[in-house]
């Protein structure tokens with residue numbers, strides 16, 4: 001069997017970002033993204049820094065509110081209320097995960113749904129599941145953009161999503177359904193996972209378990225989207241290295257596959273900036289909400 005086509009994330013992210021820059025330039029003022037981070041978790045620091053840098057590169061305004069890990073929930077909610085009320089702010093993002101003393105639900109519910117560029121507010125979640133256009137979580141939006149850019153079909157495909165997280169698994173299933181795929185959502189209690197994944201024309205894996213998906217679990221020729229970002233020991237110089245939820249040997253069976261790193265990850269940031277421009281367009285009365293679920 002010929003090795004799988006590699007679906008590289010960076011060129012797809014660049015294509016999306018050039019569209020973001022063009023749309024931002026057509027607005028009366030640059031869209032502005034406000035990001036809130038609590039604590040100094042190295043991965044969160046790096047992701048927020050990447051979002052801030054990319055935002056500025058494409059002509060968006062960006063501000064990072066880096067708060068101590070011990071910040072009381074009430075203080076965080078007060079900051080969100082100020083950002084909600086500030087007309088200069090187009091989009092608000094609170095980087096996850098949050099420290100244990102802060103309720104993720106309280107925080108995500110507090111963000112104005114029109115500025116919810118992560119698509120995590122229950123109103124936006126509900127609109128997505130209803131199949132209506134709305135602000136869509138960034139990794140799922142990035143996955144669909146990647147599939148479209150590489151010309152891979154979605155409508156009518158048997159899609160299996162492994163993982164039911166609110167950030168990736170659930171919204172990806174909703175989005176694939178909105179795009180007319182036949183969707184199965186598998187999870188940690190799914191019996192005979194291999195039998196389920198072998199049914200997939202399109203397999204999306206987002207569980208955070210290194211190499212969970214092995215070649216015999218994949219239908220020959222299937223498209224495999226690996227969302228796992230696992231830091232495991234054994235990299236050069238004894239350092240940790242990144243690996244996905246999909247075993248590298250799956251590339252010998254699949255028709256197309258995303259690498260880790262350099263697959264879906266870069267699309268997450270590009271999709272966030274696309275959502276920020278969408279939010280700004282909506283606020284400027286230039287766009288019907290979202291218009292990107294289908």
Ligand SMILES: Nc1nc2c(c(=O)[nH]1)N[C@@H](CN(C=O)c1ccc(C(=O)N[C@@H](CCC(=O)O)C(=O)O)cc1)CN2
Nearest residue numbers: 047094095096097118138139261262263264265266268
């Ligand atoms: N408020 C949010 N919090 C989190 C989200 C989110 O969408 N909104 N997603 C993840 C983290 N994340 C963005 O925030 C993110 C994850 C991975 C990447 C990425 O580019 N990954 C690279 C590898 C980078 C590395 O070395 O770690 C890749 O896959 O090539 C970007 C953004 C959780 N929190």
